[in-house]
Amino acid sequence: MKYSYLILIILVALFAGCNQSTNSEKSKANKIVIGISMLSMQNEFIVNINDEMQKKAQELGAELIIVDAERSPLKQIEQIESFIAQKVDVIILNPCEYEASSPAVTKALAAGIPIVNVNSATKIAPTAFVGSNDLESGRIAMRFIADQLGGKGNVVMIQGLNGQAAQIQRELGAKEILKEYPELKLIAQQTAEWDRSKSMDLMQNWIQSYGAKINAVFAHNDEMGLGAVKALQDAGMKDKVIVVSIDAIADALQAVKKGHLDATVFQDARKQGAGAIETAVKIAQGKQFEKELLIPFKLLTKEDVDSYLK
Structure with a gap:
């Protein structure tokens, strides 16, 4: 009887263990x-x-x-x-x-x-x-520039990676606003592929080409906006040029607080x-x-x- 009772206990334990394992596998499978x-x-x-x-x-x-x-x-x-x-x-x-x-x-x-x-x-x-809606972000950024410049001046646009939806739509949104202001001119636009260092290099080239003619910069994201700010600071031009970008990443928020970046468009x-x-x-x-x-x-x-x- 003792052996039979012991066998019964072992069988119950094994069945319970198998059942738990099966339930665990089912739970994992249902994830x-x-x-x-x-x-x-x-x-x-x-x-x-x-x-x-x-x-x-x-x-x-x-x-x-x-x-x-x-x-x-x-x-x-x-x-x-x-x-x-x-x-x-x-x-x-x-x-x-x-x-x-x-x-x-x-x-x-x-x-x-x-x-x-x-x-x-x-x-x-x-x-x-x-x-x-990236069209909206382009409109917001360019409307800010138009307001800051009183609807007159020269703008350069630093684009995101060509062919990406955000690049296409932010450009279209910005150009919608530009059409409302005939005296607000887009004098240059080029991609910096969402990259801060590439944007800095691009901005340095534009500073050499256009100098004091540049009144504002619209960068399609904050990384590129911060690259443009650095190039303008190095050239001693930042106080004379409006810079706005998109995303509200941590570095950009700090730059806005310090007055280095004029605005960022918050994307959640x-x-x-x-x-x-x-x-x-x-x-x-x-x-x-x-x-x-x-x-x-x-x-x-x-x-x-x-x-x-x-």
């Missing part, structure tokens, strides 16, 4: 897996979006597979193909380019995997988009990152979701920047 391809982890604003996605995923119990496309659309397409092979539940795409990254969206949809674009658009419409990385994960999870769970979640921009000057400083 939502999201594949994420980011434009570039060398860009502070993109890193901020990434950080917020990780926080929200942890809160919602989703598993993330995050890869860096390093600004290469071809690499991004390969990453999406890898996610398809891994059979992730949802893909989040932070596109490198408007047209060149579009095949990534096409491939995901053809494979039956929902895809959410975050921060930037593609020519091919994804399942959902979470970001901001927290809401974009969290919103992308929330949307992806809703899609995976078969719940209703917004096909387009647009988060507003806001102009920040020295007077109102303090509340945005961490």
Whole structure:
């Protein structure tokens, strides 16, 4: 009897252990897996979006597979193909380019995997988009310049990476405002590829070419805006030139507070990152979701920047 009782206890324990293991495997299998391809982890604003996605995923119990496309659309397409092979539940795409990254969206949809674009658009419409209207940011920045210059003067525009949605739309938005001011002239525009040092080099060249003719600079992001500020400071021209850029990264907020950068247009990385994960999870769970979640921009000057400083 003793042996029979002991065997019975062992069998119950083994069954309980197997049941726990099965439940654990089921729990793991039920976890939502999201594949994420980011434009570039060398860009502070993109890193901020990434950080917020990780926080929200942890809160919602989703598993993330995050890869860096390093600004290469071809690499991004390969990453999406890898996610398809891994059979992730949802893909989040932070596109490198408007047209060149579009095949990534096409491939995901053809494979039956929902895809959410975050921060930037593609020519091919994804399942959902979470970001901001970049036309709006270009309008806000150029309207600020027009107001500061009284509608008269010469402007240079430092563009983002050519072909990316933000570059295209911020340029279009700025030019919409320029049309309203015939005496506000765009005398030069060129890409610095979202990069601070490239922007500094470009601004130095423009200073040599145009000198005191430059009255204002519109940079498509803060990294490039700060590069322009440094070049103007080195040339002893910053006090005479208005500089406005976009994103409200930490360095830019400090520069606005110190009066080095005249304004930055706040783009909410927290809401974009969290919103992308929330949307992806809703899609995976078969719940209703917004096909387009647009988060507003806001102009920040020295007077109102303090509340945005961490």
